[in-house]
Amino acid sequence: MHILGKVLLWLCVILLIPASLVLTTMTLDVRHRWLQDVADRQQRVEQGIQQIADVQRRVRTLEEKRQVLVSSWGDVWNAPNSGPQAGTPGAVELQVGASSGLPQRGPEYQVDPAVYVFAETADGSQYLGAFLIADIRPTQAIARLVRAPYPQEIESWPRGTYHVRNNLPANWLTTAATLQGQQDTADAMLVDQQLVLSTRKEMVKVSQATLDQRLAELNGNPQASPEAEDEVKDGLVESLRKFENARNQLLVDVDGLRHRLFAEYSELEQTLLKNVEKDGVLNEKYGNPEQSPPASIRRETSVQRPILPKTR
Numbered sequence: 001m002h003i004l005g006k007v008l009l010w011l012c013v014i015l016l017i018p019a020s021l022v023l024t025t026m027t028l029d030v031r032h033r034w035l036q037d038v039a040d041r042q043q044r045v046e047q048g049i050q051q052i053a054d055v056q057r058r059v060r061t062l063e064e065k066r067q068v069l070v071s072s073w074g075d076v077w078n079a080p081n082s083g084p085q086a087g088t089p090g091a092v093e094l095q096v097g098a099s100s101g102l103p104q105r106g107p108e109y110q111v112d113p114a115v116y117v118f119a120e121t122a123d124g125s126q127y128l129g130a131f132l133i134a135d136i137r138p139t140q141a142i143a144r145l146v147r148a149p150y151p152q153e154i155e156s157w158p159r160g161t162y163h164v165r166n167n168l169p170a171n172w173l174t175t176a177a178t179l180q181g182q183q184d185t186a187d188a189m190l191v192d193q194q195l196v197l198s199t200r201k202e203m204v205k206v207s208q209a210t211l212d213q214r215l216a217e218l219n220g221n222p223q224a225s226p227e228a229e230d231e232v233k234d235g236l237v238e239s240l241r242k243f244e245n246a247r248n249q250l251l252v253d254v255d256g257l258r259h260r261l262f263a264e265y266s267e268l269e270q271t272l273l274k275n276v277e278k279d280g281v282l283n284e285k286y287g288n289p290e291q292s293p294p295a296s297i298r299r300e301t302s303v304q305r306p307i308l309p310k311t312r
Contacts, residue, residue, distance in 0.1 A: 074167025077102055082119075083159030090145035090154065092117060092131065094162060099138040103166055115143060118163040128157055130176075150183065 103113035131143035220235025
């Protein structure tokens with residue numbers, strides 16, 4: 001081989017060694033980046049698989065809850081333009097019927113089937129209660145409330161879209177039964193209180209009549225008949241006042257008579273004393289001075305002054 005060729009060969013070898021190192025380094029760098037990208041993608045795939053599994057579990061859970069709710073609430077029928085039936089308290093007209101699958105009496109239902117009616121309102125949904133399908137047609141049905149309607153309850157039922165369900169959750173039914181029992185208890189207590197109030201009003205009326213009668217007896221009745229007694233016309237108070245005045249006047253007359261009797265008795269006593277003195281003078285002049293006065297005179301002179309009753 002020529003010397004120049006050898007030189008060129010070694011020169012190429014010397015030049016190729018750095019180039020190979022550079023290419024090897026670049027290849028390793030590209031390989032590292034590809035391996036890192038593969039690892040990242042594999043991690044994202046694993047995370048995606050985990051997320052898919054979580055979402056699938058959530059979907060299964062929600063589906064189970066939906067099935068439970070569907071089983072609890074049952075089927076639902078929308079009845080637009082429905083409302084209370086005129087002239088029949090507690091009945092509603094439903095614009096949905098047998099053609100929509102609304103339950104009706106038949107081999108499956110030996111009695112009128114029960115449904116639960118909700119009405120759409122501006123504030124949401126209003127529960128009207130449990131109803132029995134009494135009359136059903138292809139596109140219409142008449143349902144009657146299973147209980148007697150409460151006062152002013154029918155007036156609160158709106159017209160519009162009704163939702164009819166053939167079942168309710170157990171807690172709803174329990175709550176409705178509890179509230180209905182409380183309402184019945186409250187109604188019974190109200191009736192009792194009204195009876196007590198009515199009885200007490202009658203007692204007040206009788207007591208007022210008795211009071212008026214007693215006041216009339218005390219104060220009198222100016223409109224009484226002329227043949228009535230003075231106590232009836234003047235009243236017990238005025239009659240008692242008149243009787244007291246008459247009694248006081250009688251006591252005054254009795255006191256006057258007492259004083260008059262006392263004065264006359266004193267005058268009689270003075271006259272007797274004077275007669276006794278004169279009799280003694282006459283006996284001294286004309287009679288036996290040793291003879292004592294007659295017994296009647298002695299009795300008269302020994303009479304005590306009478307004790308008169310005291311006046312008030």
